[in-house]
Amino acid sequence: MPKPIRYLLYVAVIALLAYNSVYFKKLDEVKAGTGAFDAAGYAKDFWAKKLMPGLPKAVELGALTAQLKTEKDKAFEQHSHALGIGNIGYFLVKGKGTVTDVSENEVSVALSVGGEGAGNVRIATEYIFGNAVRDASGAIDINAFTNSMDFNNVSAEINKLIRKKVIPPFKSNVQKGDRVAFHGAIELNRGHLQLNSIEIIPVSLQIEKP
Amino acid sequence: MKISIHYRIALFCIFFGIGFIGCKTKESEDEPKKIAIVVSTLNNPWFVFLAQKAEAKAKQLGYESKIFDSQNNTAQETDHFDNAIASGYDAILFNPTDADGSIVNVKNAVAAGVPVFCMDREVNANGAATSQILSDSYSGCVAIGKYFVETLNKKGKYVEILGMVGDNNTWNRSKGFHSVVDFYPGLKMVAQQSADFDRNKAMEVMESILQAHPDIDGVFCGNDAMAMGAYQALVASGKADRVKVFGFDGAEDVVKSIRDGKILATGMQFPEVMAQTAATFADAYFKGKRDFPGKMPVAVELVKKDNVENYAAYGEKE
Numbered sequence: 021m022p023k024p025i026r027y028l029l030y031v032a033v034i035a036l037l038a039y040n041s042v043y044f045k046k047l048d049e050v051k052a053g054t055g056a057f058d059a060a061g062y063a064k065d066f067w068a069k070k071l072m073p074g075l076p077k078a079v080e081l082g083a084l085t086a087q088l089k090t091e092k093d094k095a096f097e098q099h100s101h102a103l104g105i106g107n108i109g110y111f112l113v114k115g116k117g118t119v120t121d122v123s124e125n126e127v128s129v130a131l132s133v134g135g136e137g138a139g140n141v142r143i144a145t146e147y148i149f150g151n152a153v154r155d156a157s158g159a160i161d162i163n164a165f166t167n168s169m170d171f172n173n174v175s176a177e178i179n180k181l182i183r184k185k186v187i188p189p190f191k192s193n194v195q196k197g198d199r200v201a202f203h204g205a206i207e208l209n210r211g212h213l214q215l216n217s218i219e220i221i222p223v224s225l226q227i228e229k230p
Numbered sequence: 231m232k233i234s235i236h237y238r239i240a241l242f243c244i245f246f247g248i249g250f251i252g253c254k255t256k257e258s259e260d261e262p263k264k265i266a267i268v269v270s271t272l273n274n275p276w277f278v279f280l281a282q283k284a285e286a287k288a289k290q291l292g293y294e295s296k297i298f299d300s301q302n303n304t305a306q307e308t309d310h311f312d313n314a315i316a317s318g319y320d321a322i323l324f325n326p327t328d329a330d331g332s333i334v335n336v337k338n339a340v341a342a343g344v345p346v347f348c349m350d351r352e353v354n355a356n357g358a359a360t361s362q363i364l365s366d367s368y369s370g371c372v373a374i375g376k377y378f379v380e381t382l383n384k385k386g387k388y389v390e391i392l393g394m395v396g397d398n399n400t401w402n403r404s405k406g407f408h409s410v411v412d413f414y415p416g417l418k419m420v421a422q423q424s425a426d427f428d429r430n431k432a433m434e435v436m437e438s439i440l441q442a443h444p445d446i447d448g449v450f451c452g453n454d455a456m457a458m459g460a461y462q463a464l465v466a467s468g469k470a471d472r473v474k475v476f477g478f479d480g481a482e483d484v485v486k487s488i489r490d491g492k493i494l495a496t497g498m499q500f501p502e503v504m505a506q507t508a509a510t511f512a513d514a515y516f517k518g519k520r521d522f523p524g525k526m527p528v529a530v531e532l533v534k535k536d537n538v539e540n541y542a543a544y545g546e547k548e
Contacts, residue, residue: 103366104525104528105526105528106500106528151369172368172405209531211546
């Protein structure tokens with residue numbers, strides 16, 4: 021092979037290697053991270069693929085409160101989920117009842133399943149915050165997340181879905197005396213159990229007009 | 231067989247050396263393992279409590295331990311880590327000074343074969359520490375945020391006093407609080423300033439904020455020491471009765487102040503649970519366990535006037 025062509029080939033190979041060895045990126049792009057976590061997408065996926073299909077496994081709230089009164093530890097062990105250590109446990113629950121009051125922040129319901137006087141609960145319609153829905157299903161592992169803020173943002177996005185999809189049609193139609201069926205999540209403190217002020221963060225609500 | 235004098239000396243040294251190493255190994259096995267407890271600061275009673283509980287649990291499990299105070303200084307923390315590694319400590323129970331600045335210390339210790347168990351504060355590197363036992367600050371402050379909105383009736387002017395800006399807890403608490411409060415446009419934050427988790431600084435910060443904003447309705451503080459400092463400033467300016475103060479930690483004076491109606495609420499952390507879990511994890515590590523959870527959150531509970539009787543300083547009533 022003639023010398024000039026050989027040198028040209030050497031130069032081409034060196035140039036190719038050099039080009040593929042060095043990358044330039046904008047500093048702000050690197051700082052922002054190329055693989056930013058999509059909490060909204062994760063929450064939608066969780067809602068459709070894990071939460072909704074898991075609703076049939078929800079425990080009947082009237083039966084749960086009855087069990088909590090007699091065998092608290094067993095009820096927590098069987099039905100609650102928690103991510104770490106502590107008194108707080110989250111339960112995925114379902115139930116039916118009659119609306120006794122509609123206020124600015126919540127709807128009060130007298131449970132009918134579980135017998136007469138099974139208890140009164142509150143369905144939150146204003147303060148949809150916290151991790152109850154994310155954690156009650158037991159389907160998300162904190163250690164699968166690279167940082168805790170991503171994990172917390174999933175909760176915020178799930179709560180946004182509830183505010184957007186679940187609350188508006190319910191809040192605009194519900195009236196005192198209506199029969200309602202619900203699925204949702206509740207938070208209970210094992211150390212200081214308060215069964216007379218249970219608040220449900222709803223994930224599914226149906227109104228049956230009398 | 232004739233062995234030269236040089237070979238005899240060499241053989242003697244080898245046998246003597248093996249014997250010496252054997253004795254030393256036996257001695258090391260008999261000695262209790264040592265646990266270093268490196269804490270961000272002992273200038274705050276909450277961290278003193280955390281360190282003391284870790285020390286007590288380590289002792290109960292049969293280990294020697296020593297508390298090192300980093301005085302909120304990452305360089306001092308590095309010295310403590312170097313000393314602990316050089317002095318043959320077998321594990322470190324660690325409360326970092328800085329989520330980013332402390333990573334290198336954790337990595338150095340783990341590389342030297344010394345497991346590190348973080349307590350209460352995290353480092354921003356997944357898998358760097360053997361395990362991190364952390365308060366679920368975000369969730370605790372979501373609960374405080376909700377109570378804040380309820381008690382201020384969704385409107386008013388408020389101030390946020392932040393902790394140390396390099397600590398993840400500062401931002402987890404702030405973000406948890408804002409994840410609720412920012413939904414309500416009637417609530418306006420007129421000032422947000424850091425007081426480094428320090429009571430005196432918080433008092434000074436609050437005094438200066440009150441000069442510019444004398445008409446505030448609420449104050450959210452990233453820890454209880456700062457809540458007490460802010461409350462002192464409000465008392466001095468005659469506004470303590472109308473401004474609602476919220477803290478985070480579950481410190482003794484704040485639990486008492488909630489009972490007395492001076493402070494509205496706090497997020498109760500459980501330092502004893504975190505310290506005991508960290509020491510128990512170290513014990514399990516010495517016994518061969520290696521599969522620890524990367525992060526172990528510890529639930530935070532909202533303490534307010536109607537449930538304060540269930541709680542004592544830094545935890546539940548015995």
